[in-house]
Amino acid sequence: MKNRQHYGYFFILPYFLIFAVFGLFPILYTFFLSVYKWDGMMPKVFIGFDNFKRLLTDKYFYLATGNTIKIWLFNFIPQIAAALLLSCIFTFNRIRGMKFFRAAYYLPNLITAASVGLLFNLLFNGDKSAVNYILVQSGILKEPFAFFSSPEFTSGLVSYIQWWMWFGYTTVIVMAGMTTVDNSLYEAAMSDGATKMQTFRKITVPLIKPTLIYLTITSIIGGMQLFDVPATLTNANGDPQKSILTTTMYIYNQGFKSYNYGYACAVSVGLFAIIAVLSVFSFRAMRRRGDMYDE
Amino acid sequence: MKKKALALLLTAAMAVSLLTGCGSAADKQGTDTQEGTTAENTNTPEDNSGTTDGEDSGKELSGTLTIWSSGEELGRFVEGFNAIYPNIKVDITVVPNADFLAKLTPTLSSGQGAPDIFTGESDYVRYLVESPYWEDLKQEPYNVTQYTNDIWKYIVSVGTDSNGAIKALSWQASPGSIMYRRDMAQEYLGVSEPEDVAKLLGSNADMLKVAATLQENGIKMFASWQDIWNMSFSNRDSSWIENNTLMIGDDVLGFMDMAKEITDKGYSLNVDPWSPEWTAAVESTDTFCYVLPTWGYQFVVKPAADTTKGKWGLTTGPVPYVKGGTWLGIYKDSPNKELAWEFMKYVTCNSEAQKAYAQQYGEYVSSASADEALAAGEGEEVLGGQNLYEFYNSQMLQIPDNKMSPYDGVINNAFLSAAKAYTTGALSKDEAIQQFKDDVASSYPDLTIE
Known part of the structure; x- marks a missing residue:
């Protein structure tokens, strides 16, 4: 009888094995490498905290992190706003073809980043790009505009692409959250004379707070690791003027283009710390105002 | 988010090969x-x-x-x-x-x-x-x-x-060439044979003169000024790195000025190499040439030439090169x-x-x-019967000595990025050079940068 109790461990063993090999080991190895200087070929040289000293004064690290946060904010705020709006429309009204719209909004999420990069290149890159052609032909612009020479435009475009790719996903999750809210609460509020806006603010939002926390934290983690779209959009160095150089691109370039593996690991550790701090911060911030989890 | 991480891995390879402008992407x-x-x-x-x-x-x-x-x-x-x-x-x-x-x-x-x-x-x-x-x-x-x-x-x-x-x-x-349109040369420059066109392109100043003539007729001389780097790269006074020190010679600075002039006067398409518009210029009615070595013919011009078959020619610019x-x-x-x-x-x-x-x-x-x-064999249809081996053999005998360094890929990218910021007016020349130095220092901290 006693043996039986151990069977459970065998069933969960595969997960932990895979996690140990593909999850835990790389994390520990990253911490390990971050105190070495290594180009991948020559023997590793232990240099203590030199990589971290460099990290603290590395203007490109701060620039990349700033870019990443900026791109994330300009993508996340509109994303949540759009998701809440669409979810309200779909949840509180009977819309014909709702499932179709939901699927259509979700669709951009399925396109690979490389295709998205190419698509927006065709639209904006060069004097003869589709958008320039339309703007010049219709007389809105006299001269073609060099879109990808403008840091503000390019950075905004990345935010827009991220929004466009992810707002459908966010909408689906928020809608799932909203459908769990008990209808009788709304009915009670209505009969007490609450407006739609009041029910939304006082009932819907507090009750889907766990969903919003989940979305915020996963979005921070994903957003801080943003790589594919900015890397495919221009020259993978974050041009123009490094305006779309994200932290992960910087890690990639340090590690896999310049072969400073040690320093790339140190930057990774830095990014890890930033994500951890932001996650805790947002978790706290969301919890403070709510009452669901408070004792 | 796992999905995102996976997509990241899968696209990383494609991303870089899509956007780096060198022979490998072409391959x-x-x-x-x-x-x-x-x-x-x-x-x-x-x-x-x-x-x-x-x-x-x-x-x-x-x-x-x-x-x-x-x-x-x-x-x-x-x-x-x-x-x-x-x-x-x-x-x-x-x-x-x-x-x-x-x-x-x-x-x-x-x-x-x-x-x-x-x-x-x-x-x-x-x-x-x-x-x-x-x-x-x-x-x-x-x-x-x-x-x-x-x-x-x-x-x-x-x-x-x-x-x-x-x-x-x-x-x-991979010796170099200028791949030009015979029909445009005939119409606007009055000559079409490679030897004659070469005479018009004898120096950088001459190239810009031809560009101005073409410009008057609504033709862009270059698909991208970055292509010219293939030629200038091979003819630098020194390699990027000598005695563990980054070398930025007057020739490199001169290239930046030429790139600036080309951009300011609109002699190029204003796109990066390997962008869709750059590739499409093979079949265009308003782009005169690519400055590319052998692989440019094999991977860019030849596969895309359809209506322009027979209208292409290989000629030489100011200097022979290899890339x-x-x-x-x-x-x-x-x-x-x-x-x-x-x-x-x-x-x-x-x-x-x-x-x-x-x-x-x-x-x-x-x-x-x-x-x-x-x-000794037959010529190429796309090149109007010109034999590419004959042409490149003559180039191979004149190409300059190898000036490659171990870090050319990254340094070239950093340089072209800085030069581009200068051409668009986003940075002054000094700021662009400083950005280039900072980029190289960030990628290779052990190098001496003056």
């Missing part, structure tokens, strides 16, 4: 079309197997050879090789260029699962040549010097390390050195094999005798 893009168009060509390497050396011992050698290559082309030699050595199995793994060193270096440093032969593209071949992982082919039993007389000197010099050891050779050579290429060498701890050497000899030192390969795929090869033999 991948060009390969598919190339194979499609030459499928009907019946001239396979086997036809020449009777004349290759080493055929007597061919059947005795057996085993499996593991090769890592950054492009598909090396695989095209396997059929001909197996006709002589039927018992050697050649196992080629193609690793995308962008990931090549990242995959190779940990394998080499640990010694586990390393290939018998691996390639190195021009962006980083000097890094591999100066590292201790390729065999010195001058030593016994290779004695490569008995073959190197027939290989273009430049190819050998790139594969030779600072101690004089020959570590790597190539089957291809790009893929080298290969034998891993120093390979257990199959004998087999590896036979394969390498077949690919890089065998004039007949290279000739057959060049005939089938239209690639310019490293064996001088093969290129000379092909120069």
